[in-house]
Amino acid sequence: MDFLRPRTWAEALDLKAARPEATPIQGGTDVMVEINLDKGRPAALLDLTPIPELREWSREGDVIRLGAGVTYSRLIGELEARLPGLAQASRTVGSPQIRNRGTVAGNLGAASPAGDSHPPLLACDAVVEAESVRGARLIPIGEFYTGVKRNALAPDELIRAVRVPVARGPQYFSKIGTRNAMVIAVCSFSIALHAAERRVGTGVGSAAPTPRRAVAAEEFAAARLDWRGRSPLDPDVAGRFGELVAGAAAPIDDVRGRAAYRTHALAVLARRALGWAWADFRAGTGADSSAGSGGGDDRGSQ
Amino acid sequence: MTTRLFGEPVQRREDPRLITGRGRYLDDLGAGALAAAFVRSPHAHARILDVDVSDALDVDGLVAIYTWEDLPGALAEPLPLLIPHPALTHGRTAYPLAREIVRHVGEPVVMVVARDRYLAEDACALIRVGYEVLKPVVGLEEAAGGAHLVHDDVPGNIGAHLVQEVPGPGGETAREAVDAAPHRLEFRLDVERSACTPLEGKGVYARWDADDASLRVYSSTQTSTSVRMAIAAKLGLPLPKVEVVAPDVGGGFGVKIVHPWPEEILVPWAARLLNRELKWTEDRREHFVSSSHERGQVQHVRVGFDDDGRLLGLEVEILHDHGAYTPYGIIVPIITSTQLLGPYKVGAYRVEFSSVYTNTVQVTPYRGAGRPQGVFCMERTMDKIAAYLGRDRTEVRAANFVQPDEFPYDQGLTFQDGRPLIYDSGDYPEALRMLKELIGWDSFPEEKARAAAEGRRIGIGVGCYVEGTGVGPYEGGHVQITSDGRVHVSTGLTSQGQGHETVFAQIAATELGVPIERVSVVTGDTRRFGYAVGTFASRAAVMSGNAIALACRKVREKALRIAAEALEADPRDLEITDGMVHVAGAPSASIPLATVAVLSNPLRYAFDEEAKRATQFAGPASDDRPPVAEGEEPGLEGRDYYSPVRSTFAAGMHAAIVETDPDTAEIRILRYAVVHDCGRLINPMIVEGQIHGGVAQGVGGALYEKMVYDEHGQLLNASFMDFLMPYATEIPRIETAHLETPSPLNPLGIKGAGEAGVIPVSAVLAAAIEDAEGIPIDRMPISPSDLHTLRRSR
């Protein structure tokens, strides 16, 4: 197995072009597990950790550009106010050790249906910034996941960054696992209220071959929520929203849980998450539209 | 004054070493050794057609490759059947390396030795084994159906069948008693597989000394003495030429009492053959598929009882899954079927078990060893009776208790040690009273109603057990006081982190009257103590503890005799305090134990100042007596053994309050209370630590852990990613109260405590969930997904 260690981003792209079969490694919390479990031995590892710009994030207008090397721990510490949904999801990933190494880009690279960052990325309309020697392209998150553990990256492409819009309303992530920590989700759900546009974003995890949005639920809620009057959430609306989210899922039976349970639990998670988000919206708390910035620094690096 | 340490919560002396990374575990040893790795069967059941190693031969650093064909003499025979039993009519054990047939995924087929583990694994990956896949037998009922066989010569897959019967007070059989009872219930219970999963897997490291023709083996084992005998026998070596040391062991929980593991004899054999140091350390996946599991049973229960819930007759039929082989005999189902009775008098009893083969990892004792299943059966029975009669669950239990004045109480059965099941002592009504108070049993209905008013579901459960602990045949202890005043204690049984170094030191310090700092303890090293059985069955404190106490008493007697002569006093007037022998009430007339040790060994040569006192011209001696008197030995040391007539019976009762989420079916333990009776406590802190660890393992077994086999016999969750152990986030604070009913069977009055915590947890949590949900819980473990399924099937 060859170990490739580029010093610069340009060198990394060159190496990936020359050796498209090389497996990029960032935090290694997926890659090393796969190697340990003997699930195939990569011909080469392309170590991205030396590249400084990957460890940076910056604010570009209404979007946070999150370098591929920014760890969950830093995301939680530095970006919680601006990306609350993603930060909440990051908090539930693994253990402190895993969060100190693992990255959102790695989660995207692995594209597991159970990855915790996917639902909030879907709910907030994130965009994946992919790059190769041929140039850069922006992949809307909804087009990124192409199958179980498969994504839209071309063999010579690397993820440079993920662009996540700064929150314009309350966001929540919730997850059911068979244990309280260090556990792969049985199912997960994320919601984002895009208050200014009177739109609801959703993301469903661990309940279909790929992470996905629950579009019918989004449209239903956007239409039925009382955005102007901010009146309390009608329990029937919440219940129906949950059902529609569950309807978007196509879960399987496996060692972690039965499909029927996943569907049921998803409806519960969605109903609860909408309740929390709407309560925040009515109270004017959560990341709100008016501030528009969430405050804090405009960039971070390590 | 500082020496009365028995019963004190002395800090564990091993912890500074273990928690600062200074422990020496198996893999910390033998840095320069060659490494072994194994090619294991990917199939649950297959015939080996050929083994092609040609590609592997190119691996630079490869040293050797072995298959069954290469094994000489006794090594080529099946592994020992450790505990034969007349009812085990079809006991079968594996070959160290598979011969012709593999019977579970993970069975070792080829051993590879290379310069390091990486190269050994590379070579393994290049070895091609041809298989003809055979039909695997998976699942208890499929196995019992007998349509396909695990072993061709074992009809119906039945390895053992055993019936035990105790007639009722009027001589009636259990069947008659149940049929004639005013009330009857019949039901089925299921318990799934789990496993010990110690943090440190197995491991062996062997050094052959060609000059001395001797072998030293380090093994992560629960029994170094018996591993030693097995190695000597299998390799044809004289016993004195083999030494086995158990270094720090990172947990065992039963799996490491099984021996010799294939690797435990193959690694020493190859080390000798190659005349090179050789080591094998098990990885996690290997541990999942090639060590042992436990727990899997199906039970059919028929019970008859009166209006008060008093049992009149109980019939239990158990189907026990023992996996592909039976190296540990049928200890687990025997324990289930006897310890099922718990603290109760059941009237007439009949228990029948069939122990069946499946193409899965073998089953051997895991902490609790069959008791969790037995207790699940009995306690579910109690709850069902209470529900049927509309009575309080603790009342029904109390109506069936063996009473304090009925000890010794003979249950009329034969226990796992082949001896009668006679309880030595206990106070079950008091234990229940304490537990109800601790958990607030009587006020719970109001609490439940309040929660219900808030839309919350909570429930309470209780579970009782009796545990036979400290089984024989024996253990020994050796105690030596050296001329520097230090006390060296050794015993042959091993430690896996329980705190033996601490409690044995407490016993010795108390018996000898020396500060604990002067006492050092060695366990599991055959160079220090050759006769031992091992650590299992909650026996270390009872067996070695008493043996060490007896050895100390011998040493003390000798010390007083020598000191009396030096002090010109009557030995009966002497006491030992803080390492000084002195006349009671006259502390000035004293002599340090160090000096006594010097005087105990008449010398010709002085090697230091102290030693001068024992040389031949040092003092007046009587001319007509030999320096070492008749019947005496030089030195201040003693050795003794403890061999009990039967086991001591510890007991305990647990209660839990759980909350279930009405929507997501998540289960949370709100409170967990334990009343525990292990006789006299040597160290309450260590006992509580053992209880906490046991309860945590029990919570794992009840809510999280199971072995998921598919129909091909593949273990689907063979990693800690999907075999979930509970974390601190899942374990509630455990509230503990101690009851001490001393055992009349041994000098220290103690009973075992090692397994206790785990035993009733599944029963308790099932009861609490059932109370919260109002749905019968007859199968454990239970996950939120399972609970959801149960809710929907209502």
Ligand SMILES: Cc1cc2nc3c(=O)[nH]c(=O)nc-3n(C[C@H](O)[C@H](O)[C@H](O)COP(=O)(O)OP(=O)(O)OC[C@H]3O[C@@H](n4cnc5c(N)ncnc54)[C@H](O)[C@@H]3O)c2cc1C
């Ligand atoms: C104990 C443990 C617990 C875990 N718990 C969770 C959990 O609770 N939730 C969860 O979602 N995940 C969990 N994981 C999985 C893992 O931590 C996450 O998926 C994490 O986000 C991976 O990030 P990484 O930087 O370590 O990725 P790596 O392992 O370095 O890479 C993962 C994949 O992404 C590819 N990749 C990495 N960087 C790039 C790039 N810049 N461009 C293109 N491809 C790239 C790699 O080739 C690989 O395919 C856990 C893992 C472990 C070991």
